[in-house]
Amino acid sequence: MTSSSYQDALHPAGPYANTIVGVWWFYLIVCTIVFVAVWIALFIAIRRARRRVEPDTLAPRAPRAMMLALAATTGLLLAMLVSSIAGARALSPQGKAVTREIQVTGHQWWWDIQYLDERSDHIAQTANELHVPVGERVRIILASSDVIHSFWVPNLHGKRDLIPGQKSIFVIQADKAGLYRAQCAEFCGLQHAKMAFIVIAEPKHDFEQWLATMRASAAQPKTADEQRGQQVFLSTSCGMCHAIKGTSAGSRVGPDLTHVGSRRTLGAAVIPNNRGNLSGWIADAGGVKPGVLMPPNPLDPDDLHALVAYLESLK
């Protein structure tokens, strides 16, 4: 999870991030050369001015050098402008055929992720974990339910804002399979820093298999512990905000928990999803993320263990 390119704009994993990093390096090299050249010219000018005691005229002494500098400046600026426009054209979502559409909705402070089929019907829902097939263009439809957020997967693309009351569209593509961390890049309130998600780029076969799992309803509880956990889920406060497909819990206020056991992280990629963290999160989510909208849930210890067992079984 902590490889060197886990969240790194300089290690692109797709064509769009590649374009951006190309423009970035071009700008950096041009600016570095110009910076160094200006300092060298400045030092030469100062040294020459010291030797001369009295300037006989204020007119420029070397019109040729001036013209050269002017031409170089104009040329470089034009080159930068052209590279910037070419980069923006390459990044434009317009006219790009995609294989899949995914709707991402920003909430304070988590990401709701819904997969659409060819008819734009919502077929699967998850949270804070975006799976994409490797080597395919995917259209991301961005929306926000409260304030402005920003979708930023540095390894795949630049930032794109999620604006309330408006849908914005862009296209991403991952060419290298891997795990990439993404971060909300627009200050959105108290827990903005802890509003992240992970992108999992996987081969098409694995992706389709994962999506088929996500489409299915939640697994039925098998053991007595899991059955009691389901009872706890449905009879206490959980179902007031969360949904588990295939049960009577269907609220859309908090993240969908139909396959929560298969997720790698909790609380918008803040803590790893394991038994201890899940119990702690349920008991007092505010301890991890002060200001989080999930209230503390004082449950009987046996009920809590059963609930966690049930949620872990929802693969």
Add this chain to the structure above:
Amino acid sequence: MTPLILTLCLLASLASCRREQRQLRHSPQASTRTGGIVRDAELQPGQPWPEVTVRNVSEERAWDLNEGQRLYRAYNCNGCHANGGGGMGPALMDESWIYGSHPENIHDVIVEGRPNGMPSFGGKIPDYQIWEITAYVRSMSGLVPKLAATGRTDHMQTKISEQSKKEEK
């Protein structure tokens, strides 16, 4: 003279201190309660219970009132009561109260539920959130301090703001 004015100004500012209080972490105790807190019937066996009056601090905090408004939608109160004008359920922004207008009465209605459709939320949602919703419900009738009441909603304006609402009794 100047120290006196300064002191008075400082004292005046203390009066509005609670408006900006935000409780971002709630204790587990603040989350639990399954029963109501007042007696609904006046007819009681034996010695009558002492009357309970509750001061709901959420009414004095702008953040809590705003949270109440958010939860009012999140928990689908607007499904029956609309934006306070009523629908399947009774209106909340007028002066008539079936079960009383005091914070403790409204709290108990939410906790216990009432006949003909009002569900019981006791044990389903944390108690502090019930107090926040109670504060918001009372703000719809102009019963909370104007200083803390919401000045505008985040959504399309369908009614006058809680802050501009005249007190209904």
